[in-house]
Amino acid sequence: MQDNLYKEIILEHWRYPLHFGILSNKDIDVTEQNYSCGDTIHVTIKLQQKRLVQVLFTSESCVIAKAYASFFLDFIKGKTIQEVEKISAKDVFNLVGAEVSTSRVKCALLCYNAVCKGIREYIITKQ
């Protein structure tokens, strides 16, 4: 049982997510799906000199996916692509500091996976 999975800080981010929305002027536009449950997240990013100056997301997802997206985007906003590429899944868990059961790992990493995918695709198309 995950006593602190729904701790207040997570619920706060779920109720009032940071960086929620869609950018019209964006360099990265990525959608990621959790195939085990069908949850989806849409992330848009504006870059300036390889720095993530604006990041927004929308999602059709559970508390965990939404709250972790809010935490994660707040963390990466202002960082460079290179800095974001160095972030590991473990860093994402440490960021929130709650226990995540095995069955919810994919939920917690939905936004992180979307951003990684978006950056990969951006790099490939710019090369």
Place this chain on the structure above:
Amino acid sequence: MQTTLYNPEIIKKDFPLFKKYPDLVYLDSAATSQKPVQVIRTVDEVYKKNNANVHRGIYSLAEKTTELYEQSRDSVASFIHARDRNEVIFTKNTNESIQLVVSGWAKKNLHKGDIVVLSEMEHHANVIPWLRLKEEIGIFLFFIPIDNDGRLLHRSILTAKLNIKKIKVVSLTYVSNVLGVINPIKKIKSFFSSHGISPKIIIDAAQAVGHIPVDVVNLQCDFLAFSSHKMLGPSGVGVLWGKKELLETMDPLIGGSHSIQVVKKESFTWATIPDRFEPGTPNIEGVIGLNAAISYLKKIGVENIQQYEERIAEYILEKLNSLAYIKLLGPKNIQERLGIFSFTIPGIHPHDIAQILDEDNICVRAGNHCAQILMETLQVHATARASISLYTTKEDIDRFLVGLEKVKNFISKS
């Protein structure tokens, strides 16, 4: 209701998992059932007293194991009223059983343009093998739509601009693993007959066997697939029942030992049924354990189980229907359904429903239930699902309902 004969509290004592976790409310029996001590003991005894390979050894120990293994085939045949024990094939699970029909029978007998009728509520086990065959030989798939309560609208096939003479197969779930609806298989078969066509009828009975009496002759089907683990037996064992004359023309999925008669450097000949479909060493202890599960179900009586589960299902149905914040899927009428209840709560994701219930040791499933086509039809991407079995008590349901209130409060707090 024969309450004197049926005591769920006594039945529950047969399941060691509930002794280990007396506080557990297990409402995920549609995913897999718990196992009674009689099944666990049987599997244990295979290793302790009867462990040898089947169909091979001449010595007494091996003969005893083979005898136990084959007794299970008799037991399955009698349980589903098969006319011939050789019509019972042991597979790995329902998925493999259906794949065996598709690869072994359909691939040989269907041609480009032939129509296979499925429904929008099928489990992926009864979709993917057909989609693969469609890619391979160009069959056409028609998915019977459903009404708002999850009933099949099979008559819509007449307005679908199809050449119904091309319908060669109707492959349907007996009981939906999401909606709990019992599909009127015989009625659907009669519907096709009345239009002058006799497609082969394939039934996915994974959610039916053990909950309601299943009679392959009465159902007038050609193939029927189910799994041991959903009917109190061990996992890793499935059953395919098929009409003898069809099985005899079929190719197996895998070739190898025991499935053949004569092997030469240039050629080989297949064994007769059922051996042809059971190459290699099978799941011996699982198959023997399935026999113990059937004995257990027979001892209680499937009709008694059906009556009891119906009473519990009726109680859940009444309660869930009375909760304004619950959006229940499937028929509102108990006569049309079994104890599988999928629901959503607007504003809260099914994963969160399941997780909050888990905090009070209540196990429900959340997700798309391997039925993505149905999720699309219902315009949801996931649901929560509570499903019962013969050991589910009214107290379990009351605790589940208290848990749902907690979920509701979680939303209103938010």
